Amino acid sequence: MNMSANSVLASAPSAVSGYREFTLGSFNFARDEYFVHIRWPAPATGQPTTHLISADAFLRAMMRDVAWGFFYGQVNFDAVFGTTNLYGQVQLYAGAFNPAYADNGLALTETFDTPIAMATFKAILEDWTNAGFDPFAAPAETGSSWLGQKQGNNLEAIDRARATCRRMPGLPGDAPLRSDANGFPVNRAFADVDQGEPQVTVEPGFEHEVSAFNLFKFLSRSDVTWNPSITSVCRESLFCPTTEEYILPIKHGNDRVEWFLQFSDEITWDIEDKRTGKPRAKVTMRPGDVASMPADIRHQGYSRKRSMLLVWENANPTLP
Numbered sequence: 001m002n003m004s005a006n007s008v009l010a011s012a013p014s015a016v017s018g019y020r021e022f023t024l025g026s027f028n029f030a031r032d033e034y035f036v037h038i039r040w041p042a043p044a045t046g047q048p049t050t051h052l053i054s055a056d057a058f059l060r061a062m063m064r065d066v067a068w069g070f071f072y073g074q075v076n077f078d079a080v081f082g083t084t085n086l087y088g089q090v091q092l093y094a095g096a097f098n099p100a101y102a103d104n105g106l107a108l109t110e111t112f113d114t115p116i117a118m119a120t121f122k123a124i125l126e127d128w129t130n131a132g133f134d135p136f137a138a139p140a141e142t143g144s145s146w147l148g149q150k151q152g153n154n155l156e157a158i159d160r161a162r163a164t165c166r167r168m169p170g171l172p173g174d175a176p177l178r179s180d181a182n183g184f185p186v187n188r189a190f191a192d193v194d195q196g197e198p199q200v201t202v203e204p205g206f207e208h209e210v211s212a213f214n215l216f217k218f219l220s221r222s223d224v225t226w227n228p229s230i231t232s233v234c235r236e237s238l239f240c241p242t243t244e245e246y247i248l249p250i251k252h253g254n255d256r257v258e259w260f261l262q263f264s265d266e267i268t269w270d271i272e273d274k275r276t277g278k279p280r281a282k283v284t285m286r287p288g289d290v291a292s293m294p295a296d297i298r299h300q301g302y303s304r305k306r307s308m309l310l311v312w313e314n315a316n317p318t319l320p
């Protein structure tokens, strides 16, 4: 193991697969041609415990955890491994929210300062994402080069800045609207979405305070899936609309209530108990449906066709 920049612990590339191995605290991360192997010592016995995740699913989950700065509360990569954001620190856990592990002395949780956890996760994502695979894309819109031996990288895809605004896109000095000219063509699924913009007539003196834009047009030009962008900020109220296709790569266990407003098409949500993963509900959302996602669950969405969803987040963790 080498100590490199930011104290990320990485091995030399494997002579067989070409991928590096990474270590953070007691957790070890390795990947081969198909799978990611997460290893940790079982607290009860010290015995090494190994968990496998398909590398494509792992990279899609890792991409979100990195891009969202560990998000709100729990980000479960699957039923075993995940992170809990402590805002300044982050917990990595294996089995802590899965009774088969937790009740048998196999679950490990360790806490890290956010910068070292983030540097390690970014290094993993960078090393394990091959050229031609975009972890933000729908499977129908990216290649299958996630599998096999290491071949190049895709820094452009994984270094996308998270779209966010100060108040609202389109205001002077705020985030830009999306257009062909700035690299956001209409997605194949949204060819029928009206591309007109609202006309705004402003009283003199209020030119910098009144604005409007076509949110459906904005969303029809999203180049990523399952990646909410902050599109209006009103004190602690954040509108985070997103376009969805295939499967939300994580099971999110929020630490506060959030709301979903379905704008188009259909998403099915699996709702599970946040602590145990026990199934609790299936929620099918069609256009116009609104659902509250409480803070004692984890949720994962499925969207057969690219759909538009508004995630309404509350930036104040002290509000219930």
Ligand code: PHB
Residues within 6 Å of the ligand: 225, 226, 227, 228, 242, 244, 248, 252, 258, 299, 309, 311
């Ligand atoms: C969520 O976990 O609430 C979530 C995350 C990403 C999305 C949609 C919902 O694209």
Ligand code: FE
Residues within 6 Å of the ligand: 252, 253, 254, 258, 293, 299
């Ligand atoms: Fe959520």
